[in-house]
Amino acid sequence: MRLMVEARNLRKTYKRHDGSTIEAVKGVDLEIRQGEIFSLLGPNGAGKTTTISMISGLVEPTEGDASIGGFSITKQPMDAKRLMGFVPQEIALYPDLSARQNLAFFGRMYGLAGKTLSRRVDELVEFVDLSDRQNDRIDTFSGGMKRRINLAAGLLNSPPLIYMDEPTVGIDPQSRRRILDTVKLLREEEGMTVLYTTHLMEEAQELSDRVGIMDHGEIIAMGTQAELTQQVGEEDRLEFTIGAQEVAEALLERIQQETVGVTRILHNPPEQLSDESSESTPSRLTVFAKRGRTALPQIIQNLDAAGVEIQSVAVREPDLEAVFLALTGRALRD
Amino acid sequence: MRKILVFASKELYTAFRDRNLMLLMFATPLVLSTIIGLAFGGIGGNGDSELPDFADIPVAVVNLDEGVDTQEVITLPDQFANLDALPFDPGDLASAFNQAGLGPDQLSQDGTTLNFGDQLAAILLSQPVEGTGTTTTEGFDLAELGCSLLDESETIGPSSLAAGGTLDDLLDATSVDSADQARAAVDNGDFAAAVIIPPGFSRRIMPHFAFDGDLRLRTQPPGEDGAVEVYANNGRPISARILHSLVAGIVNQFVRVSVAIGATLETSVNTLASSILRGDIDLSTVDLPASVAALQELDATVLEPLGCLITPGANNITVAQPPLEHIQEAPRFARTIVPIGASQAVFFALFTGVFGIHSIYEERKYWTLQRLIVSPTPRIFLLAGKLLGNLVTVFLQILILLAALTLIASVVIGQPTLIWGTNFAAIIIVTLALALCVSGLGVFVVGLAKTPEQVNLFGPMINISLAVLGGAFGFALPEQAARFSLIYWGVDAFMQLANAQTDVAVNLLVLFGQGILLFLVGAWLFKRRLDL
Numbered sequence: 001m002r003l004m005v006e007a008r009n010l011r012k013t014y015k016r017h018d019g020s021t022i023e024a025v026k027g028v029d030l031e032i033r034q035g036e037i038f039s040l041l042g043p044n045g046a047g048k049t050t051t052i053s054m055i056s057g058l059v060e061p062t063e064g065d066a067s068i069g070g071f072s073i074t075k076q077p078m079d080a081k082r083l084m085g086f087v088p089q090e091i092a093l094y095p096d097l098s099a100r101q102n103l104a105f106f107g108r109m110y111g112l113a114g115k116t117l118s119r120r121v122d123e124l125v126e127f128v129d130l131s132d133r134q135n136d137r138i139d140t141f142s143g144g145m146k147r148r149i150n151l152a153a154g155l156l157n158s159p160p161l162i163y164m165d166e167p168t169v170g171i172d173p174q175s176r177r178r179i180l181d182t183v184k185l186l187r188e189e190e191g192m193t194v195l196y197t198t199h200l201m202e203e204a205q206e207l208s209d210r211v212g213i214m215d216h217g218e219i220i221a222m223g224t225q226a227e228l229t230q231q232v233g234e235e236d237r238l239e240f241t242i243g244a245q246e247v248a249e250a251l252l253e254r255i256q257q258e259t260v261g262v263t264r265i266l267h268n269p270p271e272q273l274s275d276e277s278s279e280s281t282p283s284r285l286t287v288f289a290k291r292g293r294t295a296l297p298q299i300i301q302n303l304d305a306a307g308v309e310i311q312s313v314a315v316r317e318p319d320l321e322a323v324f325l326a327l328t329g330r331a332l333r334d
Numbered sequence: 335m336r337k338i339l340v341f342a343s344k345e346l347y348t349a350f351r352d353r354n355l356m357l358l359m360f361a362t363p364l365v366l367s368t369i370i371g372l373a374f375g376g377i378g379g380n381g382d383s384e385l386p387d388f389a390d391i392p393v394a395v396v397n398l399d400e401g402v403d404t405q406e407v408i409t410l411p412d413q414f415a416n417l418d419a420l421p422f423d424p425g426d427l428a429s430a431f432n433q434a435g436l437g438p439d440q441l442s443q444d445g446t447t448l449n450f451g452d453q454l455a456a457i458l459l460s461q462p463v464e465g466t467g468t469t470t471t472e473g474f475d476l477a478e479l480g481c482s483l484l485d486e487s488e489t490i491g492p493s494s495l496a497a498g499g500t501l502d503d504l505l506d507a508t509s510v511d512s513a514d515q516a517r518a519a520v521d522n523g524d525f526a527a528a529v530i531i532p533p534g535f536s537r538r539i540m541p542h543f544a545f546d547g548d549l550r551l552r553t554q555p556p557g558e559d560g561a562v563e564v565y566a567n568n569g570r571p572i573s574a575r576i577l578h579s580l581v582a583g584i585v586n587q588f589v590r591v592s593v594a595i596g597a598t599l600e601t602s603v604n605t606l607a608s609s610i611l612r613g614d615i616d617l618s619t620v621d622l623p624a625s626v627a628a629l630q631e632l633d634a635t636v637l638e639p640l641g642c643l644i645t646p647g648a649n650n651i652t653v654a655q656p657p658l659e660h661i662q663e664a665p666r667f668a669r670t671i672v673p674i675g676a677s678q679a680v681f682f683a684l685f686t687g688v689f690g691i692h693s694i695y696e697e698r699k700y701w702t703l704q705r706l707i708v709s710p711t712p713r714i715f716l717l718a719g720k721l722l723g724n725l726v727t728v729f730l731q732i733l734i735l736l737a738a739l740t741l742i743a744s745v746v747i748g749q750p751t752l753i754w755g756t757n758f759a760a761i762i763i764v765t766l767a768l769a770l771c772v773s774g775l776g777v778f779v780v781g782l783a784k785t786p787e788q789v790n791l792f793g794p795m796i797n798i799s800l801a802v803l804g805g806a807f808g809f810a811l812p813e814q815a816a817r818f819s820l821i822y823w824g825v826d827a828f829m830q831l832a833n834a835q836t837d838v839a840v841n842l843l844v845l846f847g848q849g850i851l852l853f854l855v856g857a858w859l860f861k862r863r864l865d866l
Contacts, residue, residue, distance in 0.1 A: 056708050057707070057708060058704055058707055058708050077710075078710045078712070079710075081708060081709060081710040082710045084708070086704075086705060086708040086709075088701050088704060088705065090700070090701035091700070091701070092700065092701035092702050092704060092705040093700070093702065094344075094348065094700070094702060095700070096348060096351060096352065097348070105340070105344050106705065106706075106709070108336075108337070108340040109337060109340060109341070109706055109709045109711050110709055110710065111337075111710070113336075153705065
């Protein structure tokens with residue numbers, strides 16, 4: 001299948017005020033096929049937005065290049081930009097203009113005019129189900145409604161490729177569901193290619209054909225969900241929250257040796273929230289086991305015998321979270 | 335190009351929809367100007383021909399002119415440096431005139447002087463103008479000279495200088511002995527201006543002659559010394575300008591007399607000398623006593639053509655009349671609100687200029703700038719659209735303020751009054767130049783600042799400094815300092831147009847030049863703001 005996005009060795013370095021440099025993105029290689037939904041998954045600060053900003057021409061790469069439909073974003077930016085729509089994480093709309101005025105203005109900046117523009121705006125307010133509010137100012141909208149107009153503004157030029165940078169941040173579950181459904185609809189009905197960034201594993205799992213997992217400015221794993229989960233095997237994850245308690249290494253070794261199916265155990269000790277505060281995060285134990293539910297009673301028994309107070313237990317089957325945890329030793333939400 | 339216009343239109347639309355911005359752009363300057371105008375200009379029109387602000391302009395008159403001793407004029411060897419070159423002895427000619435009672439000896443005995451300084455001072459002080467010109471032992475009064483070119487309705491003499499009023503109404507002139515004393519009094523605000531007539535003024539006016547190599551009499555150019563000084567108080571620019579025009583008109587009149595006398599004498603002497611040299615005239619046969627007697631019988635009416643030249647206000651002080659007439663006609667409120675309204679309009683436009691451009695930070699904050707950058711629109715178009723939008727906003731702001739002030743003035747005065755004058759094309763050009771300059775300054779300030787906070791701090795500081803320099807807060811700094819402010823140039827241009835003067839070329843040159851320079855430098859600096 002034809003490649004819609006191809007990035008080679010994308011690198012972005014920023015200078016700090018003290019003269020030192022920080023590398024936000026460290027040589028990303030990426031290929032997204034036409035009609036595919038590709039998600040960049042990673043925690044906040046992983047470099048997802050910087051990567052998408054370089055691919056969209058918003059930020060100039062320090063090194064490397066990306067092409068959109070065969071057009072280089074650095075050498076043929078106007079041709080490349082004509083092929084893309086952009087839905088930023090922020091509500092990129094003028095609050096004092098109405099929804100329709102916003103769409104009309106951005107449509108004109110994409111070269112639309114006259115009846116074509118008017119028709120396209122009509123279609124989009126209908127598409128995001130805001131026809132009845134199209135003449136209201138954006139600053140009177142709820143967060144979810146703003147998100148929908150924000151999405152519509154990215155679709156004005158009917159692009160074959162759309163970037164969506166965490167489009168569900170800060171909205172209610174109902175609005176999130178609507179946006180996720182819209183993304184699927186765009187691919188299914190319009191054949192649109194979607195580059196989607198998120199730090200929410202559930203969204204990436206639901207939407208994506210392929211996922212790239214980012215951490216510290218690098219893509220540390222990429223593939224279909226099946227390919228990625230295979231990297232951590234068929235193991236379940238048993239997540240124990242045990243309050244602000246220390247757990248002896250000897251106890252963890254004994255559980256791993258004595259319990260059938262347990263392959264490894266990660267211990268996240270409690271962390272003080274701040275220097276001033278005496279409060280701390282709860283201590284967590286993550287136990288990887290081939291048949292998690294079978295191993296669970298014996299693990300609980302061992303912890304109980306050692307005097308460890310268990311606050312909660314969750315059994316999770318292999319998912320992207322597990323992949324991230326396995327690759328980085330940290331949970332996505334960390 | 336279409337995208338630039340789309341972006342500029344959006345800027346205009348959002349600016350004129352912002353209620354807070356509207357308050358700053360229009361309501362505040364209009365309210366301030368009206369209050370100050372009412373406080374200092376009052377309500378209603380003039381009522382009569384009195385000149386509330388421009389009547390009784392306090393003027394110090396210092397006359398240091400010692401005049402020209404007629405002896406010096408008449409003593410031929412002194413006056414004509416190369417008299418020895420003549421083919422006959424001038425002494426013989428002088429002796430002949432002396433014998434007839436019309437020679438240098440008689441004139442020298444009178445010890446009379448010609449003093450143009452006295453006449454200028456007398457005109458300004460509204461005192462009778464008495465001549466000291468002497469043709470024989472009997473003097474005559476210059477004021478008696480009539481001018482047939484004037485109709486009966488025109489008063490001959492100083493009073494005709496001020497149309498609709500008298501010079502006595504216009505000026506409250508006081509004679510002061512010393513130039514330093516007068517200047518100090520002007521600086522203290524006791525006088526709007528001082529007219530200092532220097533020693534040598536009459537000598538400068540008096541024609542000087544010399545024979546050239548062909549023995550023809552030639553008038554010599556005047557020396558450098560002797561020019562009248564009008565020392566003005568910067569806080570009274572209009573009064574100073576009126577006085578300057580007035581003095582220039584009167585002095586020009588003297589110069590015309592001088593030129594006429596010089597030309598007449600030059601022609602007469604050259605004709606006479608040629609006739610003598612050719613032998614057409616035999617000096618020995620001339621009946622000098624009879625000629626002198628004929629001259630003595632001449633009265634002032636014979637000199638009527640000369641009277642037209644030296645009668646004050648007759649035909650050669652037109653320079654001063656148009657602005658004077660206009661100023662006198664303008665109602666008091668209009669005269670007050672023109673400088674105040676213009677300075678307030680420009681001052682508040684400065685804020686629109688800076689904060690209009692500053693909105694690029696808002697665009698970045700709301701990510702609309704990022705969305706635009708990701709669209710297939712070159713960044714230079716976004717920059718051009720932003721700047722064009724700001725320029726047009728400022729232009730419309732000033733124009734609307736001028737229109738609104740006209741409306742307010744008309745309501746206060748009680749009749750439609752075009753307070754900015756009737757030269758609409760010039761008004762629009764001055765407004766455009768100001769808008770360019772104001773917007774250019776905004777681009778420059780925002781481009782120079784590293785952060786939005788710096789713009790918030792330095793923008794108002796720069797605007798207020800320019801307002802102080804330009805006199806927008808009601809007090810005037812020395813003109814040399816004021817010239818550094820675009821407000822000065824803008825207000826000065828509007829005041830000139832209001833006074834029916836069109837000499838705003840220098841103002842336009844300064845404003846356009848400054849505007850283009852600030853725009854270019856500012857745009858270069860500002861372009862960095864689009865780099866994310």
